[in-house]
Amino acid sequence: MVDYGTKYDRLYVAIVTPHKDNTYDPDEEQLRRFLRFFLQPKYVKAGIGIIINPEAGEVFYLTREEKRRNVEIAVDEIKGKVPLFAGAMAPSTAEIVQVAIDAKEAGADGIFIIPPMGAIDITTAWDAQKYPEVWLDLLKAIQKGVGDMPFICHPTCNPSIKYGEGLPVELAVRTCKEIKNVVGWKMTYNYTGYRIVSRALRKLDRHIGILGAPAINFHENLASNCFDGTVSGSWNxxxxxxxxxxxxxxxxxxxxxxxxxxxxxxxxxxxxxxxxxxxxxxxxxxxxxxxxxxxxxxxxxxxxxxxxxxxxxxxxxxxxxxxxxxxxxxxxxxxxxxx
Structure with missing residues (x-):
C-alpha cells in the first residue's frame, strides 16, 4: 500500500451540482464554469482540491450515469491541476462499489467515502460504537473494488452530545489503522469532537489529513494547529x-x-x-x-x-x-x- 504522506492535504471544495433552470437535470456547462472558478491561479497555488458528488452535490439523488458524468466533466476541466476525489453513494454496497469503480475508470484521483444510506439500523438508529462493521465493511468492499486508491472519509452518523455529527474517536482511529487507503478525515464534528478526534489522529504512526468541515469553527480550528485542509461546502x-x-x-x-x-x-x-x-x-x-x-x-x-x-x-x-x-x-x- 502506498504511503501518500501529506500529498492530499488540500482545501477541498465539496462542490454543488448545478441544475438547468426549470428542471432537475444537471447542467454540465454551469458545472464546468464553476470548476474553472476554482482553477484560477490563486486557488490552485493555495492548495485547492475538488470533491465531486459530495453530499452538497446531491449525490444521494443522482443516478449512476449522472455521477459518472460529473466525474468525467471534472476530470476534463481539472486536467490534473488539483486533486479530485469522487463521492461514492448508492442504496446497496454492491452499487456503491460500482460507483467507486466508475469514478476510478473516469479518472478521479481518490474516493470520498460516505456512510451507508437506508434502513434505520444503519442510519438514524445506528450505534457506531457497538456495531462498527456497518462502516468498516463498506470501506473494505470499496477497497477491494478500487485497490490502493486514496480515500477521504465523510464520517457522519446520528448526532451525539460529545461529537456532534461524527463517528466516535475509537472508530476513527480503528478505521485509519485498518484501512490504509485513508488519507484524510473530514471533521464533521462539533468543536469538542473536533478536538478529541484531531488529537487522536495526530498520535497515529502515519499521517492522516485533518480536514475541517463546519466552516463556522474554522477560526478556532486554525488556531489549534489541527487543520491540514478542508472538505467544505462553504467554499461554494x-x-x-x-x-x-x-x-x-x-x-x-x-x-x-x-x-x-x-x-x-x-x-x-x-x-x-x-x-x-x-x-x-x-x-x-x-x-x-x-x-x-x-x-x-x-x-x-x-x-x-x-x-x-x-x-x-x-x-x-x-x-x-x-x-x-x-x-x-x-x-x-x-x-x-x-x-
Whole structure:
C-alpha cells in the first residue's frame, strides 16, 4: 500500500451540482464554469482540491450515469491541476462499489467515502460504537473494488452530545489503522469532537489529513494547529473570504485573520450552520445568490429554500462585502417559493 504522506492535504471544495433552470437535470456547462472558478491561479497555488458528488452535490439523488458524468466533466476541466476525489453513494454496497469503480475508470484521483444510506439500523438508529462493521465493511468492499486508491472519509452518523455529527474517536482511529487507503478525515464534528478526534489522529504512526468541515469553527480550528485542509461546502458561496482568512492564518497574521473573520465571514457561517437540517439547502441558495449558478433548487425530496432564508443569506453575504445577484433575479426565483 502506498504511503501518500501529506500529498492530499488540500482545501477541498465539496462542490454543488448545478441544475438547468426549470428542471432537475444537471447542467454540465454551469458545472464546468464553476470548476474553472476554482482553477484560477490563486486557488490552485493555495492548495485547492475538488470533491465531486459530495453530499452538497446531491449525490444521494443522482443516478449512476449522472455521477459518472460529473466525474468525467471534472476530470476534463481539472486536467490534473488539483486533486479530485469522487463521492461514492448508492442504496446497496454492491452499487456503491460500482460507483467507486466508475469514478476510478473516469479518472478521479481518490474516493470520498460516505456512510451507508437506508434502513434505520444503519442510519438514524445506528450505534457506531457497538456495531462498527456497518462502516468498516463498506470501506473494505470499496477497497477491494478500487485497490490502493486514496480515500477521504465523510464520517457522519446520528448526532451525539460529545461529537456532534461524527463517528466516535475509537472508530476513527480503528478505521485509519485498518484501512490504509485513508488519507484524510473530514471533521464533521462539533468543536469538542473536533478536538478529541484531531488529537487522536495526530498520535497515529502515519499521517492522516485533518480536514475541517463546519466552516463556522474554522477560526478556532486554525488556531489549534489541527487543520491540514478542508472538505467544505462553504467554499461554494464564500471562497474569496475563506481563502483570505486561511492564508492570513498560514502567514501568522492573526490581526488580519481576526479582521476578516469579524467583518462578516463569521456572521455568514453562523447563519448557514445554525440549522443542520437546512445546511445543504443554504449552501446552494447562497451559491445561487453569489451568481455562481442560475438557481438554488435541489432535486426532490430536498425542499426549496424559504423566502426568509433567501433574504437572510442576501443580507449576510452583502454585509461581508460579497457581491450578490440583482434584486430582479432574486424576485424571479422568490416568486416560485411557496413558504
Amino acid at each position: 458561496y464564500a471562497p474569496e473570504l475563506m481563502l483570505e482568512h486561511i492564508l492570513a492564518w498560514r502567514k501568522g497574521d492573526l490581526k488580519k485573520a481576526r479582521q476578516i473573520w469579524d467583518s462578516g465571514l463569521a456572521e455568514i457561517q453562523e447563519y448557514v450552520y445554525s440549522e443542520f437540517s437546512r445546511l445543504h439547502i443554504r449552501y446552494k441558495t447562497a451559491t445561487w445568490l453569489r451568481g455562481f449558478i442560475s438557481n438554488p433548487f435541489m432535486r426532490p425530496p430536498m425542499p426549496k429554500p424559504r423566502k426568509e432564508e433567501v433574504q437572510k443569506l442576501k443580507e449576510v453575504l452583502s454585509n461581508a462585502g460579497l457581491s450578490v445577484i440583482s434584486d430582479d433575479k432574486i424576485k424571479k426565483i422568490v416568486k416560485q417559493l411557496e413558504l
